Amino acid sequence: MYYRFSRPGFAGLRLSMCLLSIFVSGFCAGTNSQEISAPAMPSATAAGTNHPVPPVLTQSGDVNGADSAGVLRPNDEILMTVYQEDDLKSKTIIDVDGMVMLPLLGQVKIGGMTLGQATAQIQQLYNRDYLVNPQVNLIVEKFAARRFAVLGQVQKPGSFDFPQNEPVNLLEAIAISGGYTRLGAPAKVSVRRVENGSPKIYRLDADAIAKDQKKKPFEILPNDIITVGERTF
Structure with a gap:
């Protein structure tokens, strides 16, 4: 048995096939488009400066220096540094009253404290009057005779x-x-x-x-x- 397509019906079929071809071509073109990556975020910086945020300095509790009794004592020789503040670097000796002389701060009592307590004390004093979020590091370079x-x-x-x-x-x-x-x-x-x-x-x-x-x-x-x-x- 044979079927005969009428002219209008055959023309409609050709139109449908053309539209399908256009749709497929457009879809393929879309899949070949390049991906746009997100812009890189800037690295974190300290507030109000162009310096990178300093690393957290831990006290290797501690042991950059607690003595045999765990506290700082007269005649201990102390080295203090402050991150990115080279002019504040100071080497000092604890006097008989437990005091040390530090740049900008003058005399500060740290005798009888652990190294961690002394570091926190000095950091708080600098932060209160002179620096924003100072990172202080203390090292006992030489212990007094025990x-x-x-x-x-x-x-x-x-x-x-x-x-x-x-x-x-x-x-x-x-x-x-x-x-x-x-x-x-x-x-x-x-x-x-x-x-x-x-x-x-x-x-x-x-x-x-x-x-x-x-x-x-x-x-x-x-x-x-x-x-x-x-x-x-």
Whole structure:
């Protein structure tokens, strides 16, 4: 069986095919268009300046410098730097009153503080009157001499220096002095310490401390005087 297309119907079919071809061509052209990337954002800058935001300086708590007792003391030699403020760089020594002399600030008391506390104190003072968001870094370049004494029934009684940047506990102090003599009594140990201007004596059982692994060791502080008593028979 054969079908005959009328002329008007065939013309309509050709028109539909032309329109479809135009639509497909336009779609393909659209897919070949280039993508436009977003403009790069500018890097962060400090408010009101052309300088990049400084990195956060952490205190390697700490240890750019806490001493054996964890605090800054007279005769410690301190180096202070301020980020992008080279003219404020200063090397100073803590005096007997715990004071240091710093650029612009004058005398500032940091004795008795940890390194982190002293850094925060100086940063706050600069921020209050002179700088916007200052980044202060403190380093203890040289520690003042720290000494303790061990007397009584030990092999080498005398005065000893603290290992730099390290704490010393009671058992370590006795070991540094050579250990007990034959007459030494570990249960009769005393530590004389000055606290708030007044002497205080701690009576300790070093033998019990050595056996109790869970107990926190008794920490020795600068100028402590340890005395090991004599054994009674």
